[in-house]
Amino acid sequence: MKVLKLSVLILLLAFLGLMIYANVRPYNPSEKLPAVSMSQFTLTPITDTVQFDRVTKSIDKLSGVNAVSLKMGSNTAAVMYCPDKTSPNEVMKLLSDDGRIKVSENDLLQCGKRGCPVMGPMARIDDMIASLNFRK
Amino acid sequence: MLVLLTLCLGIAFTGCSKETETVTETVTQVEKVNQYTVDPNSLYSRLGGSESIAAVVDQFIANVVADNRINGDFAATVSNEYRTKAFRNNLVDQVCAGSGGPCYYKGKSMAEAHVGQNVTEADFNALVEDLVAALDQFNVPAKEKNDLLAILAPMKNDIVGK
Secondary structure (H helix, E strand, C coil): CHHHHHHHHHHHHHHHHHHHHHHHCCCCHHHHCCCCEEEEEEECCCCCHHHHHHHHHHHHHCCCEEEEEECCCCCEEEEEECCCCCCHHHHHHHHCCCCCCCEEECCHHHHCCCCCCCCCCCHHHHHHHHHCCCCC | CHHHHHHHHHHHHHCCCCCHHHHHHHHHHHHHHCCCCCCCCCHHHHHCHHHHHHHHHHHHHHHHHHCCCCHHHCHHHHCCHHHHHHHHHHHHHHHHHHCCCCCCCCCCCHHHHCCCCCECHHHHHHHHHHHHHHHHHCCCCHHHHHHHHHHHHHHHHHHECC
């Protein structure tokens, strides 16, 4: 029982220490940016300017969409969105322009095995510390 | 004591997701907290601060993912929500720090990150095109665009042919 109490006390102190550190260290503005997801779609290339404008504007207006990349004549589109606010299905619905464009979501894992490996070895720990930062 | 610990953890992790609307306040606060006086003539200030940089970076990543010339190299990264966020934040931090903003880059060095990736000059040029398209979409003036590209250009030697 004494060992358990001591272990809990050590854990609590370590947690409090981490929380204090998280709230006094310098931090990056990016730590407070909301989580994002990416989706990639294959679609019938849009060649009509009016239709292109209509589709682009409707996706831009969708709440939770951070960025859309859709080019005239391209068969690939990509959308960055906040998963808390919207979903790939909602984006796909708008991309399809009421069924006029054939759209399917790509499985990104099947598109390529390589990944840009810029994440540092301490990324997970940094993230945990960032989540304890209560400063605005 | 366990209850207290659980409660602390609970409070801590509810702070994970913040709305975009608070970002402007956040940036000003970060500048104060980091005790870093940003030069109003720095590229960071001229670009509009971290919020503007984040918007350009988000568009840049979307352009890359839609670019069939190079998107295979990024597919594994953006297929995962955690890695997407880490990748985006590292890019924001890198541009912010490189342009004189109150940030520090925590990711791997470009040389270390691209070893064995066999990135070609054509891949690199396609990436730069996607960045320029993102900057153009946000009407970034030519001077700021060139200044930013000048900061990023030396990285080419650490990325191509490694």
